[in-house]
Amino acid sequence: MEKKIEKNGSEVVITFTTSGDEWKAAQTKEFNKLSAKLKVPGFRPGHVPANIAAQRINPAEVLHEALFALVNKEYAKTIQDEKLTVIAEPKLNVTKIDANELECTVTVALPPVVTLGEYKGIHIEKKPVEVTEQDVETEINKQLNNHATLLVKEDAASLNDTVIIDFKGYIDDIPFDGGEAKGYELKLGSNAFIPGFEDQLIGIKADEEREITVTFPTNYVENLAGKEAKFVVKCHEVKQTSLPTLGDEFVKELELENIETVDQYKEKVKADLLAKKQKDADNTRLNEIIEKIIDNATVEIAPSLLEDEAKAQIDNMKKQVESNGLKFEDYLKINNIDNEKLLADKKIEAEHNIKGMLVIEEVCRKENIVVDSKALNDKYEELAKMYNMKVEDVRKALEPNQNEVLKNLRNEMFTKFVLANNE
Template structure:
């Protein structure tokens, strides 16, 4: 087997392989023998029929395929061992020639880039100043009051904005019911804009036990089978409920049961500290990300297009999963939000490039500064986790054995970040 290794741009390495004719024949004969041993020829036990009889029953294309797989596997393992290649993905295979007499192929590997660091110490990054306004505190209090509101049934009244309507409804298009257009005892807050545009407004003024036909037109960017269509909803209003907000006083504060908070003034101070801490954390994280991005921009290296595409694809897949967890099809979400999929993919690629560059830069800093994580440090962190979840350490290790390597890498990244915080001017 003759091989030639060629360095390409953007972290790629091409291994060109020419299998010697004799080696190729031997590989075919070996795979033929394996298949022949599994082939039944009438009048003979498996593996004992004459070769000339077996040949007609063995698929020759399958022999070539299996022999090729064997040669590719040998070349791959030899390349990894001899050239210390550390591929990020399975190599890309290109068959150059393959017939009974010859087999030539290329394997293109993608590995980590060679990073040339710029400066990564004594960089000054200022943290945004944060403050907490009375409006910030009041918004938290208002939210708490809303969460503790109660609904009371309103008798002999008409439905108003802000009320909650308990309704049955069924939607029809051209007189035919459509899927997902029917519900019973459905609670709908009027003015929440959670229903089809125009629906809630037409309920205003109805009385309990009253029935009505509501006509709407679905938006053009709605789900595909309903987009732009006119529909009629037959609605029955069962009950009207009015939101009753609790009074903000010391008694209410005690009822919500926040530790060491018993008065309105203490509640305001509690929320002020909570908001201040959140804003400080956000400002610190933003400052750290700015530092890492500055260091990343100073470094010189290229990231493989395939890496960017793979990472962007992973981001899009995660985004799709989150959309579908909320009960929407991805395609419907794009339509409803007027989102251009091409632009979304480009944004993902831009974010992937940024993320990968930072990842490789942090790793290189770790290598240069000899930042490592020992098995003892891993055990120490796992022990904390085990204690937190009331688990035995060995039991926890068994449960996450496939993720120990990633866990160790995360700890190393945390140490690298700590090093950067200590060696730069973050003020």
Template sequence: MTVKEVKNLENSTVEMNVEVKGDVFKAAVDEAFRKNLSKMNVPGFRKGKAPRKLVEKLYGEGIFFEDAVNALYPKAYEDAVAEAGIKPVARPEIEITEVDGEGFSFKATVVVKPEVKVNAYKGMKAVKTVYNVAESEVKAELEHLQKQNERTIVVDRASKDGDTVNIDFDGSVDGVPFDGGKGENYDLVLGSGSFIPGFEPQLIGKTAGEEVQVDVTFPEDYHAENLKGKQAVFACKVNEVKEIELPELDDEFAKDVSEFDTLAELKKDIRKKLKEQKERQASNELDNALIDALLENTEVEVPDVMVQQKVDSMCAEFEQRLAGSGLNLKTYLQYTQMDEASFRKGFEADALKQVRVRLALEKVVELEGIVVSEEEIEKEYKEIADAYQMPAEQIKAYIPQEDITMDCAVGKAVELIRNQAEITEEKASAKKPAAKKETEGEKKPAAKKPAAKKTAAAGKEAAGKE
């Protein structure tokens, strides 16, 4: 294999003219002859027994050239890429330009990794936000734990907004019952808006055993055609009135929902976890600010094929998330009234930025001569395997070591940029968004609701849950 010429074209495209001659081509032709001879009919000879010269005279001298070329050009292309020192980012376009008994020549046109110029990446200035944990945030976490461990209890009093009333109901329009208008032992939260407007307020102030006539009008846009705008009467009986009971915030509560023996210890742990979470948030924000600054100092023309490859990856990840929710892309597009082209278009800006970030960081890896040890590579494989709950060897089969190595190197590049940046700290303003909650306690079993009879589901439908 000989690389005869390498041309740099526009848009990070390279054209290579490659020649394959001599013994290697002749050997490939010989192999093609041996593989195909048994398929060829030559008068006077059994299949597989005709001499080569006779076969070539009958079918033409170049009968085996195509198979020989197809066998040789993939390896010849790989060797040419290595010799030319280019880094393809897409499949090449191969054109066979010449072939004869001595060998063949081909032209390979391929998009390669673009030239990247990073003007500055050391000493960049950035602000790291310092987040404090307010007492109100600790209180909110405790209230969240309380809510998780609430239970519903039966009370002997009149119902009020927010209570749950267990009811039997039987609806009619002009004295005629309608489908789905009847339910028994149905738990209705007053004020939830579960039933049609005006239904729930008429059950406030009622006690267990009380019978109530509820007069309502179905909305004009109600989904059942036969009920739109109709006045209805529901004969209701209140079976039970129930309220939510929150556990007391004391040491017993701490023991129930955590590993701690006292409420003070639980509060301390909540504060610690919130602080750690906010530190992670601040670090992520700092890294993002430094990356944005790096991009401002980076000059690169990204080939569209690299952007589309990233879009492909992002779309695939999105589809996986949809599948996890029991949906598919076709249903999602129908629901959002989008076509596939506009769906993909929505990813392009983020895809372009991600590609630019990666190219800039890989350039820093190159400039700094960053290397990754075998131990670091194995650690990365293990972390991925643990995250996906798969054997490390299986992960290695999916992700080439070359990719893992560069991922680790890029991570080191980010660390280098951070360590050499001029960072000032600034306290978070009151308007800054609070860090996302992460602390959760163990949920205690809630009191079981009475099982509703089969007609209750239909009753809820008619009474207003659209």
């Protein structure tokens, strides 16, 4: 059997070709194996005449078995002779196969090759952060909304009011699945329903019944996409949002330590926002430095490995979508996602993730950033102090997830190294 080996970065393509006596002999051998398994009335197993066996055995099956018998043997020998480290399932592509000739390729993914670029002395400017009075007011309004109550309203529903409704949907006067609910609480203007539904409920009153007509978006689930539907809606109650008044009494109800007045509360909100903005800015700067380290490196990753990883991500995505009761095809249509573009996007995502992981690992290897027993014990002591626990109890609690603990601790050590060696 002839073979040709072509190496391209972290991928090897092995081309196998055979013909003549070798290929004929392989087919004969596999034909005899299949013949020995035949059960034909009037003949003992293994004693079926060749002409009768030939009538019952699919020639394509003989070629298939002969292909794998020859290629598996030669592939294993090639991997051993060339001292190749294979990290994924090889990809077989048959380019020609018939009774006279076989030609195929086997694509093999090798470990990625990482070459670090500059990873020290990278300058990313520290950006100042500030908190404005508007920021404080916005945050306080969020808290007021979190403590809001809904009060029954006698008047007609307005935008941002909440209505308690029963509804039932029809297409061509026939009810459709998923188009009915009772006692549904809907905030008008929330855009929780398809376009036009909430708008047509503005002005509705308690005990009023309305018919509204909407058209489903063209990228909706297949059986409803683009169709016009009629909904019969019965309103039971209209409620409006009532916000608490910002005053010392409201502040005291929050039960914040040493905070009793509005002025004290505003100062705390401002300090908390400033701390959060500073933390976010520090994390953004850290991520920019790490991205620069990754960009400065070159990593050769086998295309077949990227495709496998991308397909695995899509499979996980599909399982998650379908676990929520939605067909994956419908999900793609609703979100206007093309299958080919999805795979291409996932390949880019896989390349970025794999490259980032490998570059970080290479920096850690080169700089001897490892989690030893002392670093692990120090972490356990830190957590014990934080949660007011005994060190041994922390150790026992985290033991089932020790690999995750080690990974997180290594990442913390890497982060400290990055910040210490880059301005």
